[in-house]
Amino acid sequence: MYTEPTTFSAEEYFATQLPPPTLQQDVARVKEFVETHAKEARGVVLVTSGGTTVPLELNVVRFLDNFSAGTRGATSAEYFLKAGYAVIFMHRQFSLQPFSRHYSHSTNPFLDFLEIEEREGETTPTISVTPTKREHLLDVLSMYKKVHRAGTLHTLTFVTVNDYLWLLRAVCQEMSVLGRKGLFYLAAAVSDFFLPRQKMSEHKIQSGKGSLRIEMDQVPKILKPLVDEWTKEGFIVSFKLETDDKLLIPKARQALERYGHQVVIGNDLHRRKFEVVFVSRKNNSIDGTSSPSFEEHWIRIALPEDHHGPVHEGKEIEEDIVAELLRRHTAWIEKGNTTSP
Amino acid sequence: MYTEPTTFSAEEYFATQLPPPTLQQDVARVKEFVETHAKEARGVVLVTSGGTTVPLELNVVRFLDNFSAGTRGATSAEYFLKAGYAVIFMHRQFSLQPFSRHYSHSTNPFLDFLEIEEREGETTPTISVTPTKREHLLDVLSMYKKVHRAGTLHTLTFVTVNDYLWLLRAVCQEMSVLGRKGLFYLAAAVSDFFLPRQKMSEHKIQSGKGSLRIEMDQVPKILKPLVDEWTKEGFIVSFKLETDDKLLIPKARQALERYGHQVVIGNDLHRRKFEVVFVSRKNNSIDGTSSPSFEEHWIRIALPEDHHGPVHEGKEIEEDIVAELLRRHTAWIEKGNTTSP
Numbered sequence: 065m066y067t068e069p070t071t072f073s074a075e076e077y078f079a080t081q082l083p084p085p086t087l088q089q090d091v092a093r094v095k096e097f098v099e100t101h102a103k104e105a106r107g108v109v110l111v112t113s114g115g116t117t118v119p120l121e122l123n124v125v126r127f128l129d130n131f132s133a134g135t136r137g138a139t140s141a142e143y144f145l146k147a148g149y150a151v152i153f154m155h156r157q158f159s160l161q162p163f164s165r166h167y168s169h170s171t172n173p174f175l176d177f178l179e180i181e182e183r184e185g186e187t188t189p190t191i192s193v194t195p196t197k198r199e200h201l202l203d204v205l206s207m208y209k210k211v212h213r214a215g216t217l218h219t220l221t222f223v224t225v226n227d228y229l230w231l232l233r234a235v236c237q238e239m240s241v242l243g244r245k246g247l248f249y250l251a252a253a254v255s256d257f258f259l260p261r262q263k264m265s266e267h268k269i270q271s272g273k274g275s276l277r278i279e280m281d282q283v284p285k286i287l288k289p290l291v292d293e294w295t296k297e298g299f300i301v302s303f304k305l306e307t308d309d310k311l312l313i314p315k316a317r318q319a320l321e322r323y324g325h326q327v328v329i330g331n332d333l334h335r336r337k338f339e340v341v342f343v344s345r346k347n348n349s350i351d352g353t354s355s356p357s358f359e360e361h362w363i364r365i366a367l368p369e370d371h372h373g374p375v376h377e378g379k380e381i382e383e384d385i386v387a388e389l390l391r392r393h394t395a396w397i398e399k400g401n402t403t404s405p
Numbered sequence: 406m407y408t409e410p411t412t413f414s415a416e417e418y419f420a421t422q423l424p425p426p427t428l429q430q431d432v433a434r435v436k437e438f439v440e441t442h443a444k445e446a447r448g449v450v451l452v453t454s455g456g457t458t459v460p461l462e463l464n465v466v467r468f469l470d471n472f473s474a475g476t477r478g479a480t481s482a483e484y485f486l487k488a489g490y491a492v493i494f495m496h497r498q499f500s501l502q503p504f505s506r507h508y509s510h511s512t513n514p515f516l517d518f519l520e521i522e523e524r525e526g527e528t529t530p531t532i533s534v535t536p537t538k539r540e541h542l543l544d545v546l547s548m549y550k551k552v553h554r555a556g557t558l559h560t561l562t563f564v565t566v567n568d569y570l571w572l573l574r575a576v577c578q579e580m581s582v583l584g585r586k587g588l589f590y591l592a593a594a595v596s597d598f599f600l601p602r603q604k605m606s607e608h609k610i611q612s613g614k615g616s617l618r619i620e621m622d623q624v625p626k627i628l629k630p631l632v633d634e635w636t637k638e639g640f641i642v643s644f645k646l647e648t649d650d651k652l653l654i655p656k657a658r659q660a661l662e663r664y665g666h667q668v669v670i671g672n673d674l675h676r677r678k679f680e681v682v683f684v685s686r687k688n689n690s691i692d693g694t695s696s697p698s699f700e701e702h703w704i705r706i707a708l709p710e711d712h713h714g715p716v717h718e719g720k721e722i723e724e725d726i727v728a729e730l731l732r733r734h735t736a737w738i739e740k741g742n743t744t745s746p
Binding site for chain 1: 458471474498502504509510519521532533539543545546549550597607608609615616619621623647648649674675
């Protein structure tokens, strides 16, 4: 069966695809979180993180996915929290999360640094932390407990690109009450393609009938309605990942021209842990009288000796990314104050 | 560009696709592990676990994947270890692992049950385990330490279906020295389709040019050479996952007829945590004089009140699956002893 690919507008997308079953309760919690922190005049950032799936079957066995462990999002969320922001962390199920990311099951498994001690006079053994690991764990754990006590972290989970799109729209709409205090850090690796539910097969696609042919439609460019409708005053940061570094700056500029948001952070797949570029419009080109001109701001950190080593050793580039964004977000808020009546 | 799909035999596959770069060192370690446990006359089981990816680009951003958190494999590996087997745990990167599976970052995060205590007279605070969580953690941790001391668990990691196929062949060949003492528990959710490297695009596929069309070739049916060539005397268990339960038994029988191995464990996607079926040939049909007849052995466990609750509460079906397999494997080994000269 061959069906012509359809180009969906965002409006058509939401009119034809179904919302995830937990959407309403998720939104109610986000509303409450946003209201609490709006009252306390705290900056609120939405961090999206991890890849999205595109299921090939309604009873899903196979899916298309985007490469992402969620390191950028989870690490950045931690620095936003440290800076005093309230964070809505909207992440792919099983992708890395702030704090626990330091102890992934493969690179630094937590069972390896717990010890069983039989103490004299005690009937049950005691579990203790290996001395060499104690200091680092104490740092992470203290921050984790502090954030939980303060209630500044709210976690949302998605799996499919459809979950992601519905959640993103709803969260942005809830955050619009924050005005310029809302920051949007869209680090998730979102699929450009999807399979409308109307074209999905019900059951597992059987092999043994030759090759597999998949034809997918384009996901609507949701940055457009996000900027123009869902959250008009927010400070919006999107990401552009490329493997061909010649495309990085042109694609980032194209996105800014097309969607009119504030910053595109460009990163090359193989250099993303130690080099990124902020692409934004130059101040004097915002009035629209001249053709837009852009500026680039590179952030680089020194490569650790062994740059394949564990993430938690040495400086993380997200510290500088977040610091630079906070400067820009603060300026954005202040500009709003001076131009408002 | 349209290219005709190719049907690869296993031989053609390995002649045209590249081995993963770490294959040689992985195999050397498996060889050593197998030799150690062969000397001690211990049963050795290969457990494969988790899904495989099919990258769409050489610099991979997008990939096809198979749904699997790795619960079946990780849980079963634990029961094999408890029963005294040496386990080669060959799993998808970031899928669940024996022992640490009890503390996934989403359902039972370990940071939640650690507490910071400021004790009088001590300068640095102490980290302790929440009393209600202590007993369960002590069980898991004791078993984990015991297995590590005994050296009965060897872990291997794959990501792509190509990694998986090369590793599987090499491990089976190394395990063939075990004869009937080798058990193969192939629980990984392996893609039926792949994209030969000759057809992959070098860089990230650009969106904005309409829909995405993918055409994939069939992965060779490697159970055939596995049974006939790689490990002739091993006891081989494969899995069949379906979403349409009418297909379960017929597809399992078809696999046994086609590949001639010992057991297919069939499971329905939605019932797999509390119901599986062992499909095998009847004893009297092995001589090949009559058309093969099959028998089914169902294993079911009572559903916990809330079957969406955490995995570690209540009975796990893998306990019964492993117990049944150990009976059959022991019988297989004994039969080998009586028929050998």
